[in-house]
């Protein structure tokens with residue numbers, strides 16, 4: 336069993352204190368810890384203090400928004416999200432996505448906020464320290480070269496958060512608390528194109544809640560993975576049809592989920608096939624994952640009764 340490095344632990348009950356502690360040098364926020372703690376065991380991060388979000392009431396709150404829709408606290412667990420009658424009724428694709436994360440036990444600990452802030456993943460990065468160091472590290476951690484694209488200067492580690500494609504189609508807004516007040520960011524603008532700097536907010540930003548607009552057109556969500564549980568995605572697709580527009584998000588193929596729109600289902604599929612370029616970030620072959628983009632989009636459209 337891999338040991339954790341030593342660290343202090345803070346468990347604030349007040350939002351202002353949480354923001355203050357998160358901004359201190361060496362601090363790192365932890366919610367369920369289901370991604371962060373394994374990464375610390377792999378020595379990907381060595382924070383000197385973990386600051387828990389779980390006892391701050393604002394992050395555990397769920398309430399209707401005044402203009403319609405739902406406010407979901409960042410520290411609400413995936414199991415709670417999936418079990419909420421309002422989510423099952425108004426946002427069934429979000430409930431389905433929450434239920435596809437890892438396993439039921441991990442869903443009971445992991446939070447929706449931790450999922451939004453999840454690190455990007457790569458077969459050369461998510462490995463124990465000895466394995467990585469034997470390979471000389473890589474651009475995302477400890478090394479001078481990317482093993483996926485050795486001539487490139489970027490990192491292509493894949494966005495792998497199961498709930499995000501659905502939340503992008505729902506046009507969710509994520510709300511951060513800072514020392515100077517709140518900052519609202521549309522979730523579709525939260526992610527960037529480099530796997531090292533995939534979050535477009537400063538480190539230590541405290542995600543407080545997700546604002547989900549009133550329900551709209553149905554969304555079909557599909558996750559491709561090696562086994563029916565535990566595994567991170569090899570490919571994520573979410574599709575929605577609103578009036579004359581077909582929208583989709585394709586994820587697990589690069590640092591940012593790809594959001595595309597078209598005026599017909601065939602155009603949407605061709606746009607995705609032109610844009611999506613899976614790389615060797617996963618054990619499964621990129622060519623196979625690329626072929627599956629067309630297949631998974633067709634299956635998602637069939638679920639919506641399109642095509």
Ligand SMILES: Cc1cc2nc3c(=O)[nH]c(=O)nc-3n(C[C@H](O)[C@H](O)[C@H](O)COP(=O)(O)OP(=O)(O)OC[C@H]3O[C@@H](n4cnc5c(N)ncnc54)[C@H](O)[C@@H]3O)c2cc1C
Nearest residue numbers: 366367368369370371437445446449450452496497542567
């Ligand atoms: C075996 C296994 C399989 C998994 N499979 C999947 C999978 O299939 N799909 C998937 O999406 N995930 C998967 N995960 C990852 C993880 O369980 C989920 O992504 C979960 O939602 C993470 O939430 P958490 O609360 O545990 O996050 P944590 O581990 O606590 O934190 C994750 C990251 O978010 C940051 N963070 C946490 N809360 C906040 C906040 N409020 N504000 C700002 N930053 C914050 C942390 O600093 C850290 O960088 C898996 C994990 C394991 C161990």
Ligand code: SF4
Nearest residue numbers: 457473481482490491
């Ligand atoms: S894509 Fe390249 S730089 Fe990024 S984690 Fe993988 S090997 Fe490292």
